[in-house]
Amino acid sequence: MPRLPSFLRLLALTLVVATATATATATALTAQPRAVDGRVRRPVNVNADSTGMGPAAGTWVTLHRVGKDTAGPIDSVRTDAQGHYRFRYTPFGSGDGVYFASTTWGGIAYFTPPLKNAESRGDDAEITVFDTTSVRFQLTVKGRHFIVGKSDTTQFRTVIEVFELSNDSLRTLVATDTTSPMPTWSIAIPASALDVRANDGEISPDAFVAGPGRVSVYSPIAPGIKQVAFSYKVPNSSFPLSMRAEGGAVVFEVLLEEPQGFVTGKGFANVDPVALEGRTFRRFLSQDVQPNAELIIELPSSGAPARNLYIAGLLVAIGLLMMVVLMRSMQRRAASRVAVEPTMRPRESDAPWHERLAQEIAALDETYARIAEPSDTVKQAYNTRRTELKGALAAALADLGTRR
Incomplete structure (x- = not known):
C-alpha cells in the first residue's frame, strides 16, 4: 500500500484526535447521574440453634471505576446502623468503564456485581461478608470436568481440569498464617504432569501452586461456589491413566478428543458428544461420585x-x-x-x-x-x-x- 504524503498523514491524525475528543466530550455531556442504594450484611446468631443475616454496621464501602483510560476508587462511605450505604455519581471517561462497590471484612474484599443501571438497589447493590476461618473443612465439588486433547507432535496431550467448589459454611476459608501455610484447597494430578499452570478463572495465578503430583490453592474461598481451572501436559505413555476422584463430585464429566477414547469407572456412562471451539469430544458422565472412586481413562496410541x-x-x-x-x-x-x-x-x-x-x-x-x-x-x-x-x-x- 502506498504511503500517504506527510501532510495527509498529519490531517488524518488530527481528525482521529478530534473525533476521539468529540466522542469523549459527547459521552461526558450525555452521561446521566447514577445512584447506588445498597447494604452490607453478615451472618449473625439469631439464637443458640440458628444463624441469620444481620447488618454490618460502620464498615467502609468504596465505589470503584475500572476502564482502559483510568482505574481507581471514586468515593467512600460508611454503612449506617442498618448496614445501608448510598452513592451518587456521574459516569465519565471512556464508555468501557465498569463501576462497582466493595468492602473489606476480616481482611477479605467483597464486591457487588458491575453497576449497570441508573439506579442500583436490592440484590444488585448488596454485599454479603463473612467471618474467616483457617480451620480446614471439606469443600463440596459440585462439578469436575476433565478434558483431554489429542496428541501433539511431541507425543504429549494437554489436559484441562475445571472444578466448581462449594463452600457450604458461613465462614470464608483462608490459608493458615504460618511459616508453612496450609492451602485452602488441594487436589492430586498425574505424577507425569508437566507445565502446570492456572487458567483464567476466579483464582489468581499468584495463589496457585503446583508441586510434584499435586496442585494447591491459597486464595480465600467465601461461602458459595468458586471455579478453579488449570491445565498441564502428560506424555502419551501415561495412558491408560488411572486416577481417583479425590473428594468425590456431584457431577464428574470426562471429555476425550480421541474418537476411540474410553472411560472405565463405576457410574460413568457414554453420552452424546459435545463440540468445543470447533473440536468434537466424546463425553462420559457420572453423578454422585464417591470420594476416592477409581476410574481409568483409556486412549489409543498414535498409529x-x-x-x-x-x-x-x-x-x-x-x-x-x-x-x-x-x-x-x-x-x-x-x-x-x-x-x-x-x-x-x-x-x-x-x-x-x-x-x-x-x-x-x-x-x-x-x-x-x-x-x-x-x-x-x-x-x-x-x-x-x-x-x-x-x-x-x-x-x-x-x-x-x-x-x-
Whole structure:
C-alpha cells in the first residue's frame, strides 16, 4: 500500500484526535447521574440453634471505576446502623468503564456485581461478608470436568481440569498464617504432569501452586461456589491413566478428543458428544461420585509411533536371534577345530555360515524397506544391526579365504 504524503498523514491524525475528543466530550455531556442504594450484611446468631443475616454496621464501602483510560476508587462511605450505604455519581471517561462497590471484612474484599443501571438497589447493590476461618473443612465439588486433547507432535496431550467448589459454611476459608501455610484447597494430578499452570478463572495465578503430583490453592474461598481451572501436559505413555476422584463430585464429566477414547469407572456412562471451539469430544458422565472412586481413562496410541515401535521391537528381536545363532555357530566351529582337521567342510545339509549371514542381511533390508516412515529409533536399530551383520560376514569370508 502506498504511503500517504506527510501532510495527509498529519490531517488524518488530527481528525482521529478530534473525533476521539468529540466522542469523549459527547459521552461526558450525555452521561446521566447514577445512584447506588445498597447494604452490607453478615451472618449473625439469631439464637443458640440458628444463624441469620444481620447488618454490618460502620464498615467502609468504596465505589470503584475500572476502564482502559483510568482505574481507581471514586468515593467512600460508611454503612449506617442498618448496614445501608448510598452513592451518587456521574459516569465519565471512556464508555468501557465498569463501576462497582466493595468492602473489606476480616481482611477479605467483597464486591457487588458491575453497576449497570441508573439506579442500583436490592440484590444488585448488596454485599454479603463473612467471618474467616483457617480451620480446614471439606469443600463440596459440585462439578469436575476433565478434558483431554489429542496428541501433539511431541507425543504429549494437554489436559484441562475445571472444578466448581462449594463452600457450604458461613465462614470464608483462608490459608493458615504460618511459616508453612496450609492451602485452602488441594487436589492430586498425574505424577507425569508437566507445565502446570492456572487458567483464567476466579483464582489468581499468584495463589496457585503446583508441586510434584499435586496442585494447591491459597486464595480465600467465601461461602458459595468458586471455579478453579488449570491445565498441564502428560506424555502419551501415561495412558491408560488411572486416577481417583479425590473428594468425590456431584457431577464428574470426562471429555476425550480421541474418537476411540474410553472411560472405565463405576457410574460413568457414554453420552452424546459435545463440540468445543470447533473440536468434537466424546463425553462420559457420572453423578454422585464417591470420594476416592477409581476410574481409568483409556486412549489409543498414535498409529505411526505404535507401528514404528513394533518394527523397532521386531528388529531388536531379529538382532537377538542372530546373536544366538552366531554364538552357537562359533561354539560349533571351535569344537570342530579340536575334533577334526581344519580343512574339513561342514555337512552338506548345513548352509555355509557366510551364506546365512548374507541371507540375514537381505531379510533385514527387506523388512526395513517396507517401513514407509521409519522413526529415529527404527533407523538406529536397523543401522546398528546391519553393521554387526556386515562385520560378521566380512570375518566369515576372511576365515573362509584363509582355510582355502
